[in-house]
Amino acid sequence: MFAYFIWTAPNPFITSDDLLKKDTMNRLNTQISGIRLDNPFILASGILDENGYTMKRVLDEGAAAVVTKSIGISERSGYRTPVVVEIDGRNMINAIGLANPGIDNFGEEMKIARESMKPVIGSVFGSTAEEFALLSRKMEEYGASAIELNLSCPHVKGFGQEVGSDPDLVESIVGEVKRSVKIPVFAKLSPNISDILEIAKAAEKADAYVLINTVKAMAIDIYARMPVLSNSYGGLSGPCIKPVGIRYVYEVKRETGKEIIGVGGIRTGEDALEYIMAGASCVEVGTAVHSDGRDIFKQLSLETGKIMKAEKIESIREIIGAAIRK
């Protein structure tokens, strides 16, 4: 069984999987801000994307693109373990703590990942507009196809959601980054704020929104009488947050009309189509890699293609936002 992983051809998605007919391929291809995608499935930031060889493998095994783990100015080891808690096998709470090697050490991973010839999106986090701009320029130099601004990590002081809930700061970050790079810029927003539309408005210079990051959460072990995560608080992900993600995608698409990348709890073709009908042009997948393995990307394409065929949907484009009531 394992030998199968090892010996798959470099692009098994097209060459070795005769289940996926050309017909399905045509239905599945889509684009985001002008970046062409073989299918609507992108690996989400923070999952299997620290090591260039892993990103390359995930791409070779069927993801249309990957988002790197969020990279900052300087090296950080992240929090002590435990950094994840599993909940019911499919959901989890994590507080990795933005572990990253620092932007200057990330060039080699980008180079390795890009050997796949598919889009690699560089995720960055900082605390000022200048930091975000510097990180984004570096990512562009490394060959990133787009920038994803992490304005939404819920568990690190001074970064992520703390930055992303201040509309003035968000506006200046997005503006500064847009002036600094030529590639598309995506703003990843948090569900843990009172008015997402206000922040979306502040980030309107971005080419697309990424919705949503994890939902701030906690798990306590009653036998140890303490929170399990070393950081106590973390971010909840997996199927249990899907309804929250759907609502945000729908609301922001309806109010802004802008392109959206949907993320949060996607593990089946139906989940993906639900996000697309709510207004997403494509989706990111994270926690399902835990429940279903890296193989999830191939499965999702297969399932989505089948449903589209049965429902006589010729292309992703045709159904983006189809569920939105004006």
Next chain:
Amino acid sequence: MMHSEVINVEENTPTVKTIYFEWKQEAKPGQFIMAWVPGTGEIPISLSSTDTIKSITVKSYGPASDAITKLTKGSRIFFRGPYGRPFSTVRGPTLLVGGGSGMASLRPLITKDSDAIVSARTAAELLFSDRIKGGKVFEVTDDGSAGIRGNPIDALGTIDLEKYKMTYVCGPEIMLKKIYDFLNSRQIRAEFAMERLMKCGIGVCDSCSVDGFQLCRDGSIFSIEEMRGMTEFGRTKLTESGRRIYLNY
């Protein structure tokens, strides 16, 4: 997170202890658990017994492993798992090659048909060489305080390896690499337990990956065939932050 009561603690060497606890879960040799010390940390540890009574055999390196070696009978052990792809089991003669605390994960593979190369820095640190029943034991120490002075290769070179149905290897990466190089040109079946930093244990954080395979999920046991062509094995790895460093063993 699960928990159980420690039913026995055994001192194996001055720095290594085996903690026994009841856990009815089925588990196989080569699988590991994430053991949690509330308030201190969570670390991957192989199961050194895989029956209803499970055990872990731990060497004190830092805060979490040290706290585990200080557990006593009656205290609680917290853990999740079992994780990872186990060793394949075979009938017939086997050879176990363990370096340092690497013998921990090999212990459940011991049968009356098992020979073993047990290596450590000094005689006092040789682990489980007294548990080999029936088969031959080759002790190897860095300082020559017991058995052959040198490394496991010095013992491997004196053994007819073709007679074994499987050779199992567990130890530090530098040892794995040297043994891999030695065995690579021979037509023998071998499996290696690889070790990398593990933060999540469930295939999401990427800290344990080698050539895109997650050791916590696709491994940590790999056959010698699977290891051929791995560019990162013995050559490079990522630190806690994700910075790439070069080993070049």
